[in-house]
Amino acid sequence: MSSTKKIRILCVDDHPIVREGLASIIALQPDMELAGEAESGAEALHLLRALAIDIALVDLRLKDMSGHELTRQILAHESGRQVIVLTSYEGDADIQRAFAAGARGYVVKGTGRDELLAAIRTVHAGRRHIPGSVAEKIAEHLGSEKLTDRELQVLAEIAAGKRNKEVGAALGIAEDTVKMHVKNILEKLEVNDRTEAVTVALRRGILHL
Missing domain, CATH: 1.10.10.10 (Winged helix-like DNA-binding domain superfamily/Winged helix DNA-binding domain)
Known part of the structure; x- marks a missing residue:
């Protein structure tokens, strides 16, 4: 498969071992390539000015800003890019904020490689990716009154x-x-x-x- 047709991915996570693991997984996929990686929101935004990216994998907890804020900034810079949240946070409030910020997918770390790869391909195809466990979290508190x-x-x-x-x-x-x-x-x-x-x-x- 030509590299121009591959899904170009940016990984944003402040843990080097997580980025290394993601790089290893992506390297094995014939339809994907790791275009860049960043350990902070500022670094990610800097890279985005120079790189052509299809999907950004964003952790919610970064050194300099929340993943929610980074998601909003990524999507404000250029149309066509999409964000998948990849995080250890499983709370319904975090999930809802991520989708409200514009994320198209939400994957909890530890759910497995296949779930992540499915999310990347689904979001790149123009659809949302909401795993069953994530949907259950949202449904559990659907309609609950939010705190001011x-x-x-x-x-x-x-x-x-x-x-x-x-x-x-x-x-x-x-x-x-x-x-x-x-x-x-x-x-x-x-x-x-x-x-x-x-x-x-x-x-x-x-x-x-």
Whole structure:
């Protein structure tokens, strides 16, 4: 197969061993080639200005920016490029943010080489790739009310171990207002206390420490 017809891939991950593994897998595929690799969002964007890329494999956790933000920037630069998220994050909130940013596929690390290769070929053919496990995560909380930006700020302060008064001081709001936000957070996450709220938020990818 001519190299001009191969799917050109950019791997963006801050772990060298992950990039090496991806390079080895891609090298064995007659219809794919690794066009470049980057360990940060800034490096990826720099490479994209010089390389012709069909698919970017993007991790959600990078040194300088989130994979969600990098996805938005990649897709804003040039039409025709597509993004597949390849990450260890399995929470429904992370998944939904990735697709909202424009990703066309979502693959969880450790699911196997065949899943990744299928995702690359499917997305390159113009379709979405949503594995069954990922679809289940999305469906599980479909229709759930999302936390507001202020509620996310309050939750982050709670996760840092702060009490309501300390949260209020940190955010410049009254303690009674913090209590109202906490009440709303517990209701939206369907939990009984602050500790459980943090646990659920971390598991779903609503919050990252």
